[in-house]
Amino acid sequence: MGSTFEPNRLNRRDLIKRAAALGAVAVPASGLLSACAASGGGTGQQETGTKSASNPLGVADSASLDVVIFDGGFGDAYAKQFEKLYAKEFPKSKVSHTATQNITGLLQPRLNGGNPPDIVDDSGNQQIKLDVLQKNGQLTDLTPLLDAPSIDDPSKKVRDTLMPGTVELGTVGGKFVTLQYVYTVFGLWYSGKLFSQHGWSEPKTWADFISLGAEIKKTGIAPFAHQGKYPYYINVAIVDLAIKNGGTDFLNRLDQMDPTIWDEDPAKNAIEAIYEIVSNNYLLPGTNGMTHIESQTAWNEYKAAFIPCGAWLENEQLKATPSDFQMTFMPMPSLSGDKMPFEAIRGGANEPYIVPKAAKNANGGMEFMRIMLSKAAATAFAQTANSLTVLKDGISPGVQLRPGTQSTVTALKAAGSNVFNPTYLTNYSSLDVDMGNSSADLMANRIKPAQWLSQVKAAAVKAQKGGA
Structure with a gap:
């Protein structure tokens, strides 16, 4: 899971993490x-x-x-x-x-x-x-x-x-x-050296993130990589966007496994934002099939600007990280109408x-x-x-x-x-497994946000009933 969640996982990395709080990659x-x-x-x-x-x-x-x-x-x-x-x-x-x-x-x-x-x-x-x-x-x-x-x-x-x-x-x-x-902590990571060389600034809003992605792409660098083989990581990014947008009400209902949250704006706003990465062709080629180590190493080689991960990333990538890389963590950028500030993090x-x-x-x-x-x-x-x-x-x-x-x-x-x-990663682990399958399809552009929402709602209903 790294971790937890990694993807411990909650679980994270080779994970969960890695998650949760993460602890563990759910495949x-x-x-x-x-x-x-x-x-x-x-x-x-x-x-x-x-x-x-x-x-x-x-x-x-x-x-x-x-x-x-x-x-x-x-x-x-x-x-x-x-x-x-x-x-x-x-x-x-x-x-x-x-x-x-x-x-x-x-x-x-x-x-x-x-x-x-x-x-x-x-x-x-x-x-x-x-x-x-x-x-x-x-x-x-x-x-x-x-x-x-x-x-x-x-x-x-x-x-x-x-x-x-x-x-x-x-x-x-x-x-x-x-x-x-x-x-x-969980969020996005970038190279301070790369950003300094190109004069890029850390994007605090999703609109700025998407605009910066266009500038990054012009240099021949992919704006975004993710650990596609272990969709726990992208699940964390999606859910964190939704939590920051919907606030504590969304978070509490998520943990209580209320399936109706997937019909509401915070969930829609979050998955549509992530889909912009796909629709703008911002993904590092091949990242959907990469392990955490493969995608993170490509990121360390400056092939991609951003990658989502938990704080185990630095230790996991010690051998692959250039000494002057300046590994830097940032929160998920803000969506319009967020109930939590930019600085809010998992x-x-x-x-x-x-x-x-x-x-x-x-x-x-x-x-x-x-x-x-x-x-x-x-x-x-x-x-x-x-x-x-x-x-x-x-x-x-x-x-x-x-x-x-x-x-x-x-x-x-x-x-x-x-x-x-x-x-929810601990108490309703099946949701993360099912959500990961849908997220993998979304990142590969096999389904659209509306289908993702429908599938995840069904997975929440199953988890609520104790389905494995």
Whole structure:
């Protein structure tokens, strides 16, 4: 999904993200795999230790810890640093580390066999959907983690150290079952160097965006690229335009899966705006069939001016990004009549970490999360994965950030309270899958906006009824 959503995903990237808040790319294949999640129970007894001030979750000090990490936009080097912090606290424990891009392929057989890992970064385009896992009773209730003392300040509970919305986004089916660890913003990205060379300015309105696209096209550069193989990314752009246009009313009804919103002006305005990219022939040739890496690399090669993505983009593209590229983030441009300002952005917790209910060392999995929510771990993540976490003021003073990451910090400050984060990706994951199929057709000009709206409304009705 990167991520979540990436496309974690929410899910993002190779994602979801990547989304959500993102977390995870939703493609038909992964949707089918998720729908087949079985509810295999554990066959072994869980290992527990004695609770104390230094061991509030009751971890058995000699119990091994099995860690599985999605090796996507954030890589897995950061997790090895977390594991060192865990091993320091529990030196008798054997910590195993597995990195994969195929979470379903690795995790599903272990869930079915009753011997799952103790903690999993359940992200990527092969993510097992959280709502599916929760319905099957396969997730540990993480409320004890929230009520445990913070490592940095034991007078505070962990829940009091988290960015707003983290608990809500981690709640599925009424229970807090996933730690969405990465604080990500979503929007458009461009090269500061390219824009400076051509004298282009960041477009704050959609009309300016379309006008600038004509100027960009004259130089032989495509105005827009997207991760066509994973339509989660373009879904985020479409939905964010609609949310900014319709305001909190549209956002709330979207999360409540009210299908009538797709008959109304915010949705129409958003999809018609995105279709202008198609009708003006602004797309990078071939982008509709590209993976996230292929399209993002072409963008890094100055073949396209804009690309939509979450804040994992910089770390995911480190090897492909020229040193003087000046990666820069911006909010989605404003549509006429928007109820939210230009500075409003999608931002919030994503990249879901879970503790399977049948995990042998479930307490260790939660303690690993508690360590993740320390300043030492949050700073290590910022330096290693070039992204922020959900820990408030989590980065130690003096830490230098890369240009793209710094631009997201700047954008967050500018947004102030105008930060939104839809939850439908977690609670109604089938909508993103179906919307993605329609978006892929729209971007390929196989359907028009009216058809997209009709299909997405039908998908919302299905999701509302619990369709998979």
